[in-house]
Each structure stands twice: as C-alpha cells, then as structure tokens.
Amino acid sequence: MKIGALKEPSFENRVSLTPDVIDALQKLGFSISIESGAGNQAFFSDSDYQQAGAKVLPKSELLGDSDILVSIHQTDADTFSKIAKSKLYIGTFSPLAQPTKFKEMANFGMKVFSMDMIPRITRAQSMDVLSSQATVSGYKAVLLAAANYSRFFPMLTTAAGTITPARALILGAGVAGLQAIATARRLGAVVDVFDTRPEVREQCMSLGAKFVEVEGAADASGSGGYAVEQSEDYQRRQKEAIAKYAEKADIIVTTALIPGKKAPVLITKEMVESMRKGSVIVDLAAVMGGNCELTQNDATILHNGVTIIGNSNLPSTQPMDASKMYAKNIVNFLKLFVNKEKQFNINLEDEIINTCLIADQGEIRHKAILSLLT
Incomplete structure (x- = not known):
C-alpha cells in the first residue's frame, strides 16, 4: 500500500508525516510519498524526507500514486475531485463541529477516517491526536x-x-x-x-x-x-x-x-x-x-x-514537535490495519477502526454526525 502525505493549507505550519516515522511505516509494508514542500513550515525539507526513504512528489502525481492519503486539515474541493473513490483519507476533520463541511467531503465517495473521533480508551492512547495536540x-x-x-x-x-x-x-x-x-x-x-x-x-x-x-x-x-x-x-x-x-x-x-x-x-x-x-x-x-x-x-x-x-x-x-507527535499517532493508527503477514485489512470489528470510519462510499456512518445533519 502506498501512503501520500498532503501539504496543509497556508494557515497551518504542521505536517502529518515527519521523516522520523518513514522507517516505521516502511517496516509495516507501506511505501511513502510526500507532497513537495509539505514539511517546510515545520522545518522538514524535501531532502530530509528523501534521505529517510520517502518519495517527494508534486500533488498531481501524489494523488494518483497513493492508496492512502493523510493530512491534518481537510483538503480543498478541487483536490477531492481528483481523488479516486477507492482511496482512504485519514486526517483530523472535526465532523461534529462542522458536519455540513464534512458531508461535502464525504460526498466524494472515499473511505474517510477522522482521527479526532478515536475513542478515549487505554488501547487508543498512542494514537489519540486530540491528546497529543492538546x-x-x-x-x-x-x-x-x-x-x-x-x-x-x-x-x-x-x-x-x-x-x-x-x-x-x-x-x-x-x-x-x-x-x-x-x-x-x-x-x-x-x-x-x-x-x-x-x-x-x-x-x-x-x-x-x-x-x-x-x-x-x-x-x-x-x-x-x-x-x-x-x-x-x-x-x-x-x-x-x-x-x-x-x-x-x-x-x-x-x-x-x-x-x-x-x-x-x-x-x-x-x-x-x-x-x-x-x-x-x-x-x-x-x-x-x-x-x-x-x-x-x-x-x-x-x-x-x-x-x-x-x-x-x-x-x-510549535510545528516541529507537534508534527512529530501527530505523525506517531498516525503510525500507531495504521498499525491496526496491518496483520502479521503485513497484509492490509480494514477490520470493522475493531472498535477504534469502526469508530473512526466516518464516511464510506458517500455515506455518513456515524450516528452523532447524522443527527446533526437532520
């Protein structure tokens, strides 16, 4: 599986993946691509990612080359229109705070996982982005x-x-x-x-x-x-x-x-x-x-x-350390999808995965979000 990290909007200095987690993701069986310039505001250069073993690609190539896209904030509608429905998109999208905006994103048909919906249980502490960023x-x-x-x-x-x-x-x-x-x-x-x-x-x-x-x-x-x-x-x-x-x-x-x-x-x-x-x-x-x-x-x-x-x-x-913490949360979350044979599987019987999969094939899955939209 190929993971692509998107560049954040201009108001955001953080980046969703940092060079220090590339090796851990590769050991899980993933290959990693970073949108060119994505880490600049967090003081991670394109060469830092390349030295860590990731590819650096322009957005157009990244979108076509990746099976899983990761970010912090929700990307723009133009980018969504270029993402295939079969792809997974992982980020922190605040669906309870902005359900209408989230619905617009969900309409594009991807499997959308929102990290801020991770249940606050002991097993999920290592992937709790709300806690790390708080x-x-x-x-x-x-x-x-x-x-x-x-x-x-x-x-x-x-x-x-x-x-x-x-x-x-x-x-x-x-x-x-x-x-x-x-x-x-x-x-x-x-x-x-x-x-x-x-x-x-x-x-x-x-x-x-x-x-x-x-x-x-x-x-x-x-x-x-x-x-x-x-x-x-x-x-x-x-x-x-x-x-x-x-x-x-x-x-x-x-x-x-x-x-x-x-x-x-x-x-x-x-x-x-x-x-x-x-x-x-x-x-x-x-x-x-x-x-x-x-x-x-x-x-x-x-x-x-x-x-x-x-x-x-x-x-x-505090973009450098905040990005490193977020990236480690992402790595720990992705570990849930990989079995011992390094095969990728979306196991909806896993409480964390099931709770975080907010939208799939254009449909909102989370009852609390649906109630806010009615």
Whole structure:
C-alpha cells in the first residue's frame, strides 16, 4: 500500500508525516510519498524526507500514486475531485463541529477516517491526536500568556523589593489543562484549577495546583475526557465560584469543550471587568465560541485592560514537535490495519477502526454526525 502525505493549507505550519516515522511505516509494508514542500513550515525539507526513504512528489502525481492519503486539515474541493473513490483519507476533520463541511467531503465517495473521533480508551492512547495536540496547546497557552502578561510569573526578591508571584486559574483539567498547570508552575505561578470532575483532583494537586470543586456536577465519566452539560443550578454555583477566583487571577487559561456543541461560557464580561488591568486570558475553546464571553476566535483583543487571546490552533505555533507527535499517532493508527503477514485489512470489528470510519462510499456512518445533519 502506498501512503501520500498532503501539504496543509497556508494557515497551518504542521505536517502529518515527519521523516522520523518513514522507517516505521516502511517496516509495516507501506511505501511513502510526500507532497513537495509539505514539511517546510515545520522545518522538514524535501531532502530530509528523501534521505529517510520517502518519495517527494508534486500533488498531481501524489494523488494518483497513493492508496492512502493523510493530512491534518481537510483538503480543498478541487483536490477531492481528483481523488479516486477507492482511496482512504485519514486526517483530523472535526465532523461534529462542522458536519455540513464534512458531508461535502464525504460526498466524494472515499473511505474517510477522522482521527479526532478515536475513542478515549487505554488501547487508543498512542494514537489519540486530540491528546497529543492538546499537550502542545496547554504548554503554549501559558507561554503565550507569559509573553503578554504585564508582570513576572515567579516571586522575585530583588534590591528594588519583592515581586509577588502571578496567580493562574486553569479552567478544565484535561490534557491541555494539566499541561497548562505544569507549565505555569514551572514558571513560578501560584495555580488554582477548576474542573467538574472530582476524580482529577489528585492529578492537579500532584502538579502543585489548588483544586477548586463545586459539588453536584453531572457525571462525566462516559464523556471521553470532555466536559458535559450541567444543570442550571450547578452552572449558577459554578459561575459564582469561578468569579471569586477570576477576580484575583492574573492569568486564566480556559479549555472546556463539549463535543459537537458550543463551548460553555465560564468567564462572563463582568468577570473580565473585575480582573485587574494587565491580566491575560487565553481561551483554548475559541473555535467553538469560547469559554470567555468576549473571546474572538483567531484574534487578540483588549477589554478593560485585560488581554483576551482566542487561538484555536496553538499546535501550529510549535510545528516541529507537534508534527512529530501527530505523525506517531498516525503510525500507531495504521498499525491496526496491518496483520502479521503485513497484509492490509480494514477490520470493522475493531472498535477504534469502526469508530473512526466516518464516511464510506458517500455515506455518513456515524450516528452523532447524522443527527446533526437532520
């Protein structure tokens, strides 16, 4: 089987396959082609791929030469029209967030696997692109906050006096939130963290954060690590608790997402206006409307002296390591399709494969996506 890695859109710096995974894919029985220039923005040259054993081809040749196409973002309609229906297309397509756009892609008839639909089970951890890329987002969110913050993060004792440490509030203790906690603590901030799941308390405390709990949250154990919708009474008490901590926070990083739905508003306009000037909010849920009422996706605004950063693609700002992590997720996913004799087989009895095959022969297979289209 031949795999072809497509060049990403101009706004994306990452690439779906990196030179360091070429050998592993070849050992599985695949031959690899990369679209010319696909790795440039992630600092992988065409010669890097060639030295690793991959072919570098223009897009027109790549599309005709590959049995399996891989990317991060969904490619354009013109490219789809040139891809044979018999081919497999693997990427991260956010079908729950943009079902209509995904339906348009599915109409071209390929077998489409969306990596962001991988079930969050133990066996799938090595191929969980949401977790690998959330690690990057949580880390970079704190660095971005530090770069825009008007003061130091750590406590400093100087000849000019003592500088108190920054207070960071992390909303959501999933993968991104935990990485944000760890990074903020490394920089010397005092960290408070809020999550609706009491079972993450120990993880947060082990990283040096204070865990803020509001009792009575809906059970999120079956949500795959995501937030779930809460009752009106809980939301009221939740906002009251968050407001107390937001008022004294210098840095807020928000990470709460509910699959296929608008992000819950956790930071209101009034909360922002209660924060002291020079503070920073980094909203990682910006692409789904934001956890802050004032967030604008892909924009940085200043409101009442508070900087609010809505960046939905922070992994693209750390393209080399983010690409390497994504590429390893792809390799581990493709291992599911190869048996001991290196024969390729789509085994729909495998829970991971079955869940990720979102479209086949022009038909949407996933019930949740179908419900969003009706």
